[in-house]
Each structure stands twice: as C-alpha cells, then as structure tokens.
Amino acid sequence: MDQLPGTPPARVESPKASASPVAVSVRHLRMGYGARVLLEDASFDIHSGEIVVILGGSGSGKSSLMKNLIGLHPPLAGDVLIRGVSLVRAGADEKAALQRQLGVMYQSGALFGSLTVLENIRFPLDRFTDLSLEEKNLAVRMLLRTLEMTQAESLTPAELSGGMIKRVAIARAMALGCDILLLDEPSAGLDPVTAANLDLTLLSLRKNLGVTLIVVTHELESIFTIADRAIMLDPSARAIIADDSPVTLRDRSTDTRVHQFFNRLPDEQRASRVG
Amino acid sequence: MTSAENLTVRLEGRITAQTAAPIWRSALDTLAAHPERPIVFDASRVDYIDTVGVALLFDLSRQRRPAGAKVVFEALPPNLASLLLRFDAAEFAVPVAVRRHVGVLEHVGQSAVAQLRLLGELLRFLQLCARALVRAITRPSTVAWSDVLDLATEVGAHAVPIVLLIGFLMGVIIAFEVGQVAREFGAMIFVVNGVGKAMLRELGALMTAIVLAGRTGAAFAAQIATQRVNEELNAIATFGLDPVQFLVVPRLLAAALVVPLLAVLADVVGLFGGALVMASVFKVSYLQFYAQLLKAVTAQDFMLGILKASVFGLTVAAIGCHRGFRTGAGPASVGLSATGAVVTSIVMIVVIDGLFAVVTG
Numbered sequence: 115m116d117q118l119p120g121t122p123p124a125r126v127e128s129p130k131a132s133a134s135p136v137a138v139s140v141r142h143l144r145m146g147y148g149a150r151v152l153l154e155d156a157s158f159d160i161h162s163g164e165i166v167v168i169l170g171g172s173g174s175g176k177s178s179l180m181k182n183l184i185g186l187h188p189p190l191a192g193d194v195l196i197r198g199v200s201l202v203r204a205g206a207d208e209k210a211a212l213q214r215q216l217g218v219m220y221q222s223g224a225l226f227g228s229l230t231v232l233e234n235i236r237f238p239l240d241r242f243t244d245l246s247l248e249e250k251n252l253a254v255r256m257l258l259r260t261l262e263m264t265q266a267e268s269l270t271p272a273e274l275s276g277g278m279i280k281r282v283a284i285a286r287a288m289a290l291g292c293d294i295l296l297l298d299e300p301s302a303g304l305d306p307v308t309a310a311n312l313d314l315t316l317l318s319l320r321k322n323l324g325v326t327l328i329v330v331t332h333e334l335e336s337i338f339t340i341a342d343r344a345i346m347l348d349p350s351a352r353a354i355i356a357d358d359s360p361v362t363l364r365d366r367s368t369d370t371r372v373h374q375f376f377n378r379l380p381d382e383q384r385a386s387r388v389g
Numbered sequence: 390m391t392s393a394e395n396l397t398v399r400l401e402g403r404i405t406a407q408t409a410a411p412i413w414r415s416a417l418d419t420l421a422a423h424p425e426r427p428i429v430f431d432a433s434r435v436d437y438i439d440t441v442g443v444a445l446l447f448d449l450s451r452q453r454r455p456a457g458a459k460v461v462f463e464a465l466p467p468n469l470a471s472l473l474l475r476f477d478a479a480e481f482a483v484p485v486a487v488r489r490h491v492g493v494l495e496h497v498g499q500s501a502v503a504q505l506r507l508l509g510e511l512l513r514f515l516q517l518c519a520r521a522l523v524r525a526i527t528r529p530s531t532v533a534w535s536d537v538l539d540l541a542t543e544v545g546a547h548a549v550p551i552v553l554l555i556g557f558l559m560g561v562i563i564a565f566e567v568g569q570v571a572r573e574f575g576a577m578i579f580v581v582n583g584v585g586k587a588m589l590r591e592l593g594a595l596m597t598a599i600v601l602a603g604r605t606g607a608a609f610a611a612q613i614a615t616q617r618v619n620e621e622l623n624a625i626a627t628f629g630l631d632p633v634q635f636l637v638v639p640r641l642l643a644a645a646l647v648v649p650l651l652a653v654l655a656d657v658v659g660l661f662g663g664a665l666v667m668a669s670v671f672k673v674s675y676l677q678f679y680a681q682l683l684k685a686v687t688a689q690d691f692m693l694g695i696l697k698a699s700v701f702g703l704t705v706a707a708i709g710c711h712r713g714f715r716t717g718a719g720p721a722s723v724g725l726s727a728t729g730a731v732v733t734s735i736v737m738i739v740v741i742d743g744l745f746a747v748v749t750g
Contacts, residue, residue, distance in 0.1 A: 227721050232485060244410035245441070251485045253406070253444035256476060260440075268486050272718050291405030291439030322468045323439065 134162040136198070137294050137326045138183060143192035145175060145182050151190065152178055154352045158345060162293070165320055165327040167337050167360070169375070170347035176330045177221075179347065180298055183328065184216050185209055196294070214242065217287030219297040223279035225271040231258070231282050232267040238290040257285045261315060277308035281315065288319070294326045295319070301333045313339045334378060338364075346372060395427050397463075401434040404442035413445050420449065425458050433464035443472060451478035507733075514711045521633045522641060536639040537646075544605045545647030549654065551600055556655030559592045560584060560662025568671045577671050581678050582685035584663035589690040593656035595742060598701030601648060602734035606709035609640055610730035613713025614723040622714075637710045641703055648702025649695045656694060697745055704741060705734045 138160040145153040152175035160166050168176050181187035183194055185201045194201045196212045204212055225234050232254055239250045258264050261281040271279060280300055287295055300316070301309040313336050319325045331337060337344055337360050344363055346356035348371055356363050356372045364376035373379070398419055404412060420428060430449065432438075438446070449460050450473060462470065491499070525532045567583045613636060616622055625632050660682065667673040712730040716722045 227719055239406055239441070243406050243441075245406070245413070246410075249410070249413055249441075249444070249448070252448055252481060253441045255481055255485070256444045256447060257440050259476060259480060264480070288440055289406065291407060291441055293437065293439065322472050323443075324437070 137162045139195040141193045144190040156354050162326050163324050164342050165340050166343045167329045167341040168345050169332050174347040174349045180330050217292030217295040219283040219287045221298045223283040235286045235289050277304050296328045298330045301336045395429050397429040399431045403437045405439040406441040409441045409445050429461045431463045517633050518707050521638050525638045537642045540643035541647045544643050552651045552655050553658050555596050557658040557662040560659035561666050564663035564666035581681040585682045585686040588656050588659040589694045594652045594694045594698040597652045597655045598738045601705045606705040606730045606734040607727040609709030610712040611727040614716035614726040617716050640706045644702035644706035649698045652698035704737050708734045
C-alpha cells in the first residue's frame with residue numbers, strides 16, 4: 115500500500131500522547147445490558163493522537179464498550195466525554211453534533227449498497243457541508259488515492275473485496291474531518307498482507323493527520339504494530355485488567371490472563387489433555 | 390497583508406470539512422483577482438487540517454498560473470507539506486463518472502427482457518420442482534414429513550384468522566353490492582345465486598391465494614434468500630443433499646395440502662357473510678338462502694374452486710421458493726426477493742385464474 119510520507123517503523127510512538135489534550139474520557143463507566151453487567155466503574159482517558167486498542171476475549175464487551183463510546187448504547191452509569199463534553203448527558207441535537215466528531219468504521223463496513231464507493235464517502239459531505247460538488251469530489255478522490263482505491267470509485271460495495279470494503283469504510287468515517295476514529299475489528303477476515311497494509315494505513319493517518327484511533331481488535335500482530343496502549347477487558351472480573359503498552363503487557367505483566375492473551379497461550383488444562 | 394510583489398493570505402484555526410467551504414471560495418477568489426502576482430498562504434496559525442483541508446490546499450496548489458505568480462505555502466507542517474507533494478494534479482483531471490440516465494424506452498426494454506428471463510428461469514425451476522415432487526410421491530420416505538407438518542401449521546393454521554376475516558367480508562360485500570342492484574328489479578332471491586357461484590368458483594380460492602401470496606410466498610422467499618445469503622444452501626449442497634428436495638418439496642406439499650382447506654373455510658364463511666346480509670338487509674331468510682343456494686350451485690363449482698386453490702397454493706409456494714433461490718448478495722436482496730415473490734405470485738394467480746375461466750367457461 116502506498117504510504118503517506120515516509121514509511122513508518124514497525125511501531126510508531128505516540129507523539130507525547132499524554133501531553134496532548136484528552137480526546138475521549140471515560141468516567142466511572144458501568145456497562146452492560148439490564149442485570150448483566152460487563153464492566154464496573156471503569157475510567158480511562160484517551161489523548162489526541164494516541165492509538166489505543168481495546169481488547170479481550172470473545173464476549174468480553176469490546177464492541178459494547180465501543181457502542182458506549184459512540185453513544186449508540188447508553189451506559190448503565192458513569193459518563194463518556196468527547197473533548198470534555200458529556201455524550202451521556204447531551205440532548206438529542208448536541209449528541210448528534212458530538213457523534214459527528216467521531217468517525218466510526220463498523221466491522222462489516224456498513225457501506226450503503228445502492229451507492230458507489232465515491233458516493234458512499236461523499237455521503238456525509240453532501241449532508242453536512244456547504245462544499246460544491248467539485249470540491250467534495252476532489253476531497254473524496256484524494257482520500258481514495260491515499261488509500262489506493264482510485265480505481266474503485268465507480269464500483270458498488272458488492273463489487274469490492276473485504277480489504278477494499280474496510281478501506282472505503284475508513285475513508286467514509288474520515289470524510290467529515292473527524293480526528294477521532296473508532297474502528298471495530300478492522301483486520302477481521304483479512305489476509306495477512308491486506309491486514310498489514312491496513313495497519314500501515316492507520317499509522318500513516320495518525321502520523322499525517324494527527325488522528326486519534328480507538329481500535330477494537332484481538333489480532334495480536336495488529337496490536338503490536340499499531341497500538342500505543344492496550345486496554346484489556348475481562349468479563350469475569352467485570353473490569354479493565356490491563357492498561358499499558360502492548361510490549362510491556364506481553365513482557366512484564368504478572369496477571370496470568372494478560373500473559374496468556376499476549377503470548378497466545380491455551381488453557382493449561384486443555385493443553386495437558388491434548389498432550 | 391500585501392508586500393510589493395507577494396500577496397500573503399493568512400490561514401487560521403481549524404480547516405475541516407465543516408469550515409472549509411467559505412475559505413475555499415475566498416482563496417479561489419483571491420487567486421482569480423490577482424492572476425499575475427505570487428500568492429503566499431501562511432499556515433502558521435492553523436491548528437488542524439483534515440482531509441478536506443488537504444484537498445483545499447491541493448486545489449490551490451494545482452491552479453494554473455504564470456511562472457512568476459505561483460501559489461506558495463508558508464509554515465506548513467512538514468508532514469502536510471510532504472503529503473501535498475504525493476498528489477499529482479493529472480490524476481484528478483479526469484471528471485467523475487456520472488451515472489448514465491436510462492431513458493423510458495430503454496427502461497421498458499430492459500424490464501421486458503428481465504421479465505422474459507425471469508419467466509424462463511421460473512419455468513426451468515418449475516420443471517425441477519415437478520421432478521422433485523414426482524420423486525417425493527413415488528418415494529415418500531425421502532420427504533421430511535415433520536418439516537411438512539411444521540410448514541403446514543405455519544401456512545395453514547396460522548393463516549386461518551385472516552382467511553376467515555377476508556372470506557366473510559367478501560361474502561358480505563358481494564351480497565350487499567349485488568343486492569342493491571337486484572332490489573330494483575325485484576330479483577332479490579337471485580342474489581343468492583351470485584354469492585354462491587362467486588364464492589365457490591372464484592373468490593374463496595382467489596382471496597385465499599392472495600392472502601397466501603402476501604403471507605407465505607413472501608415468507609418462503611425471505612427464508613430461502615436468507616439461507617442463500619448465509620451460504621446455508623452451499624452447506625446443504627456440500628452435504629450431498631438436493632436443495633430443491635430438501636427445502637422446496639416440503640413447502641410445495643404443505644401449500645398443496647392446506648390451501649384447499651383454507652379455501653373451504655373461506656367458502657363457508659363467505660356464504661355465511663352473504664346469508665347474514667341477505668337476512669338482515671334484504672329480508673331473505675336463512676332457510677330461503679339455503680334452499681336457493683342448493684339449487685344455484687353444483688358440486689362441480691365447489692370442486693373447481695378447490696382445484697384452483699391447490700394450483701394457486703403450488704404456484705405461490707413455487708414462486709416464493711424460486712425468488713429465494715435467485716436472490717442476490719447482501720441483506721437488501723432478501724427484501725427484494727420477498728417483494729418480488731408477492732408481486733409475481735399475484736400476477737400469476739390472476740393469469741392462471743383467467744386460464745381457468747377460459748377453459749371451464
């Protein structure tokens with residue numbers, strides 16, 4: 115994949131992320147569905163320009179946490195602040211305005227099937243800006259060029275491969291100038307080369323445009339390549355059990371669950387049964 | 390801020406999709422107003438530039454101007470400066486392809502071809518269904534009878550309330566409308582003939598089939614289309630099972646078995662609705678209605694209605710299954726298949742009813 119200026123190293127350090135302003139803040143979040151609580155009293159900050167992955171096993175509540183962060187599902191208690199403004203307490207109009215600051219890429223891409231690639235990416239620009247058609251088309255085509263998708267602008271989503279769908283979905287999420295991007299399992303279902311290219315794309319977005327990335331994934335390769343921080347959820351503890359750089363968690367964590375996850379180890383009992 | 394030769398334009402704050410439009414217009418106006426002077430865009434006070442902002446800068450940089458009147462960016466962050474260099478103006482010179490407008494005549498022609506193709510596919514599918522049905526009848530052990538019973542419950546028992554309601558109302562409407570005309574000629578008793586013939590020969594079967602098309606045809610199409618989208622049909626095929634035998638035959642058998650029963654129910658409540666109107670509005674007693682009905686209708690009328698109902702049931706089930714099998718990719722095609730099944734079923738029901746009228750007339 116063509117990189118934006120310069121090829122990033124295997125892992126790019128966040129540009130003094132902790133010194134940057136807070137982009138997303140989670141305060142005493144209680145998350146779940148009715149009586150089923152997945153997360154209790156969770157608090158963390160995500161700074162501008164950081165790449166943070168949210169990870170955990172299947173059913174740990176990663177995607178639910180993302181829905182809380184983008185206001186699709188209200189938390190049971192606590193608050194989510196976007197640049198200091200509460201998403202939970204916001205009225206309908208204010209919430210819509212806050213949500214427009216967040217670019218979201220859903221796992222399936224969620225592209226509109228009746229629109230071409232170019233029209234899909236232009237969709238938010240058509241509705242929320244005063245730009246002329248030529249200006250919008252230029253912006254969209256430059257995004258497509260950045261993501262190496264120029265040849266696909268006239269295609270419909272049904273004609274795209276999995277990797278192309280993900281890239282178009284990222285482009286659409288970014289089209290409205292969102293500098294906070296949330297991506298749900300961007301590498302899921304992609305071949306290793308396409309997934310690695312997508313990782314480089316994410317790194318270059320941060321490097322060139324200062325985008326803050328919150329990525330829900332459990333792909334270890336991706337985590338070690340892109341993440342400044344990993345926040346690990348555990349459904350049995352109903353808590354965040356780790357919040358540090360992936361390398362530190364892999365090499366130094368004394369928590370067996372974290373160690374097992376980052377070193378991709380099977381359950382001991384099961385391993386002994388198989389021999 | 391102008392110097393002797395250069396014109397400096399200061400860019401400030403956040404240049405994003407939300408804010409770029411007036412800046413873009415103003416910057417292009419400035420370039421147009423000073424075609425012979427070099428223009429410097431000072432970005433030292435810019436806080437943030439998004440992808441649209443980058444497009445704005447690129448658009449300014451690609452404007453054709455004389456050699457001594459170039460556009461220059463000052464104090465642009467190095468990452469953005471090098472980003473702009475990655476884009477080549479020639480790449481964006483080709484206009485965006487506009488969707489081709491399809492004229493009325495072309496649209497009609499395309500639709501006609503599509504309908505003919507669909508009819509051909511449907512006929513081939515009916516051939517497959519006929520073969521599978523013959524095999525099911527000659528080798529009943531190959532049929533999943535528990536599936537047939539489940540489907541019969543869904544197609545039949547669950548449709549009883551709506552069929553009763555529609556059948557009853559049809560009897561009421563016919564008796565009332567025909568009765569209004571017959572009263573002028575003093576021929577009230579012959580309204581019974583009209584109600585009896587219409588319900589048994591036509592409306593019992595027809596209305597049942599239309600309810601079936603909306604309810605069951607759409608459901609069959611959506612079920613099978615969803616299975617196709619989820620690749621369940623491929624899984625069935627790789628188990629060595631015939632999807633037509635496995636999915637279509639139980640639906641055809643269920644529809645063929647229960648639709649005639651539903652039509653009988655529609656006939657009975659329709660006649661009752663007619664009798665009710667005749668007794669309450671036109672003073673024709675229930676006994677008179679019954680006696681005249683026996684004179685007016687024959688077993689042949691009743692059997693014709695039941696035969697029609699069976700054919701309609703098979704048609705609706707087959708069309709529903711066919712639409713499900715030929716669905717496209719993605720969830721949207723499931724909805725299109727269901728809609729298509731209802732429309733095609735109703736058209737085919739009316740066509741077949743017309744053929745019956747010609748043959749039995």
